[in-house]
Amino acid sequence: MSELHLTDEVLMAFADGELDEPVAAAVAGAMAQNPTVARKIVEFQQSRRLTRSVFASNLAPDVPSELRAAVAAQIEAYEAVSRAGERQEPVQTQSIRSEWRSRAYPMKMALAASVAAVAVAAGYFIGQQSQPEAGRLAQLEDPLVRQELGRLGSGSEVELPFGRLRVISTYRLADQSLCREFRLHSGSSATDAVACRADEWDVTFAAAAPVSDAEYTPSSGGDLVDSYLGNLGAGPPLAGEAEAEALAQSAR
Amino acid sequence: MMEDVETQTHLIGDPGEEPIMSKIALAEVQRAIDSLPQEQREVLALVCGEDLTYREAAEVLHVPVGTVMSRLARARKRLVEMTAAA
Incomplete structure (x- = not known):
């Protein structure tokens, strides 16, 4: 094309x-x-x-x-x-x-409305380079996070020096690129993010939310991520062997 | 239909910080729309206000679809600039 x-x-x-x-x-x-x-x-x-x-x-x-x-x-x-x-x-x-x-x-329109909220959140996040958010964004692309994104199955989590990483799901987009939704708990906040695999796992979207008392209460950030993935044409979540295979392929 | 804007302030931004949209009242958007040239306001009303497709708006206004799109894009960029500065 x-x-x-x-x-x-x-x-x-x-x-x-x-x-x-x-x-x-x-x-x-x-x-x-x-x-x-x-x-x-x-x-x-x-x-x-x-x-x-x-x-x-x-x-x-x-x-x-x-x-x-x-x-x-x-x-x-x-x-x-x-x-x-x-x-x-x-x-x-x-x-x-x-x-x-x-x-x-x-x-x-309904989708547009929800996605608007999503990406404004991302813009906000990314736009605040001098704020603590810049540090959070750097954490999301930390080599340790990238390494775990390449091998951790959905639903699993791991403690990293700067927070707890939980991989939520894995999707293939319409253009066949592989993306993973994950959450990083760090201090008093949690960040829901999506990373897509190019040469590396690059964060394409992030939405910060305060940590709630309930461990895995779906945050608004998670809803936003779902809308974001929907707008990108993500297929159904990959699980089990399909996910493992996709991750192995992407690492080659 | 205030609901849209109210929902938005709940959704956007980190709740621990000042919501970025909280200061944007509908009246400000209204003022921004007022300041647009008439031809841009018309196409904005048809597409964003009344949900016409670009093609339908072009037929109503008797202009090419490309003209609808360029007017609409200019109008909306201007709205975003003005409301972001608010």
């Missing part, structure tokens, strides 16, 4: 679920490898959600109502044209208005 130029329009279209395969898969791959790309996509998702909230809330009735009126007028005009052109365009006999009004809150 020719090189994909990740313009703002392409990333926005991905965020909106408007890209067809294989371009969408290519963007998902880029998102997994590049935090900047992930962040841009998330910002587009976030702007959509915020805009939607504003238009739905009627918080500031002045401009939205004007806009709504303008939009409604345009839709009326469009529908009139549509009705006139029904014979030539049978597909559009159903009015555009009823078509979009009848759409339930689209699945992609």
Whole structure:
């Protein structure tokens, strides 16, 4: 495939679920490898959600109502044209208005909303280089963590000098790259993260959460990781021999 | 529909620290939308407010899909910049 130029329009279209395969898969791959790309996509998702909230809330009735009126007028005009052109365009006999009004809150929006929270968390994390988070990020890519990610089965954990590492699950993405979800308990916080294997296990996403009293209470960070993996097109979790085999292959 | 924004403040960021989105009220987003050129606000309203596809918005506005996308991307980048600075 020719090189994909990740313009703002392409990333926005991905965020909106408007890209067809294989371009969408290519963007998902880029998102997994590049935090900047992930962040841009998330910002587009976030702007959509915020805009939607504003238009739905009627918080500031002045401009939205004007806009709504303008939009409604345009839709009326469009529908009139549509009705006139029904014979030539049978597909559009159903009015555009009823078509979009009848759409339930689209699945992609629900996903977008959850993923927005995810990657903003990652952006926040990664963006705070001068803060303790930078140290935490370094821990996530510590050689000891990378070594354990290459051999520890899902559900297992190991004590490291700077915290307790628990490998949660293993996935193969649509582009066949291997990724692992894990949690690092360190001091008073736990970090849920995803690392994908390139030449090394590189952390592509991280979300910090305070440690709860209950040992393995699912944290919001874990939910965010699930959304993140879903957006990347992760397959079902690999377990047992399938996981061991995948790990062995990736180490070659 | 305040729920979206409220949910977001619960989800985002480390709960031990100040949530990054806490200061972004809908009114601020509204002001940011106000400041956009009319042609950008229109496409924003259709796609993000009303959930039209790019193609549907292009048909309503009588402009090419590429124009919808460039206007929409500019509008949303601007919104992110303005709300991030808030």
